[in-house]
Amino acid sequence: MNEIFKSIVLNRTGATALTSIEVIQNLWSGYGKIMRIGLENSDTKSVVAKHVQLPKNKNHPRGWNTDIGHQRKVKSYQVETNWYQNYSKNSIARLPKCLSIDTDNEEVFILLEDLNTAGYPFRKHSLEWEEISSCLKWLAEFHASYLGNTPNGIWETGTYWHLETRPQELDVLQDQRLKEAAPFIDKKLNDCTFKTFVHGDAKLANFCFGEKAAVAGLDFQYVGGGCGMKDVAYFIGSCLDESECERLESKILDTYFIHLQKTLPNRNDNLESEWRSLYRVAWADFHRFLKGWSPGHWKINSYSERVTAEAIKSL
Numbered sequence: 001m002n003e004i005f006k007s008i009v010l011n012r013t014g015a016t017a018l019t020s021i022e023v024i025q026n027l028w029s030g031y032g033k034i035m036r037i038g039l040e041n042s043d044t045k046s047v048v049a050k051h052v053q054l055p056k057n058k059n060h061p062r063g064w065n066t067d068i069g070h071q072r073k074v075k076s077y078q079v080e081t082n083w084y085q086n087y088s089k090n091s092i093a094r095l096p097k098c099l100s101i102d103t104d105n106e107e108v109f110i111l112l113e114d115l116n117t118a119g120y121p122f123r124k125h126s127l128e129w130e131e132i133s134s135c136l137k138w139l140a141e142f143h144a145s146y147l148g149n150t151p152n153g154i155w156e157t158g159t160y161w162h163l164e165t166r167p168q169e170l171d172v173l174q175d176q177r178l179k180e181a182a183p184f185i186d187k188k189l190n191d192c193t194f195k196t197f198v199h200g201d202a203k204l205a206n207f208c209f210g211e212k213a214a215v216a217g218l219d220f221q222y223v224g225g226g227c228g229m230k231d232v233a234y235f236i237g238s239c240l241d242e243s244e245c246e247r248l249e250s251k252i253l254d255t256y257f258i259h260l261q262k263t264l265p266n267r268n269d270n271l272e273s274e275w276r277s278l279y280r281v282a283w284a285d286f287h288r289f290l291k292g293w294s295p296g297h298w299k300i301n302s303y304s305e306r307v308t309a310e311a312i313k314s315l
Helices: 003-013 067-086 129-145 167-171 176-190 229-239 242-247 249-263 269-293 302-314
Strands: 017-026 032-040 046-052 098-104 107-113 196-198 207-209 215-217 224-226
Touching: 003 017, 003 032, 003 046, 003 098, 003 107, 067 098, 067 107, 067 167, 129 196, 129 207, 129 215, 129 229, 129 249, 167 269, 176 269, 176 302, 229 249, 229 269, 242 249, 242 302, 249 269, 269 302
Parallel strands: none
Antiparallel strands: 017 032, 032 046, 046 107, 098 107, 196 224, 207 215
């Protein structure tokens, strides 16, 4: 971290010194890092900084070292910056407060509240039902916060697997039926009447947990417009195996919509009816990306294949 950004941390927090700098994780493909910064003589014990530095050499973990991928990532950080500047404060769902956003040449420095010290110190690799319900509530509150909003300065269509941004993965997709259906799946989701902002990467790793299943979300590089079922399907696929996905499907949807209806100012049965019908379409949309991006991925299973086949049949 350069001296300019160190000075920014001190100024924004009122600290007299930085006591520690811990790298929480490196950003995907070498685009920077996320750090926890300890503070001295501040009301806040620590803050988290997302330091984006464009790499000189592209090094994608799965070999997708292309200009398309690079431009997508660059835009994703621009989106996240705009999100924190213009939209994040309107979220009912708990997320980190943004303390400042600063730039130096091509580097971006996003200073955030540390969710660990804010009461969300736990990370989970598997969930009990109560915790799944809490995450579904978070998604419902997030979607309710932006229902009907126009996505300006963020992705017009949210999610990192959106078809328009993934032409290479579609090109190498071996499942011909799914390949031919992909634009129709995409259109079905994009043409829904009720749109909101989707998180766009609502996997288990992007949720932080507190006591009594309290939950907060983070990482908003792929937030944008769309149908809320994209987040729900993707989240469930990130934390349950195929048998549980199938066994709990009705309970998952019932729970999400109970939370959503409670959060909306007025009950909206038309929205619920439309979005319920799009859950499996949203599942098929991510399955399309995954089969092109990583054909041997563990998430490609019989449930996903069956759901996708049914979604294609329903188009």
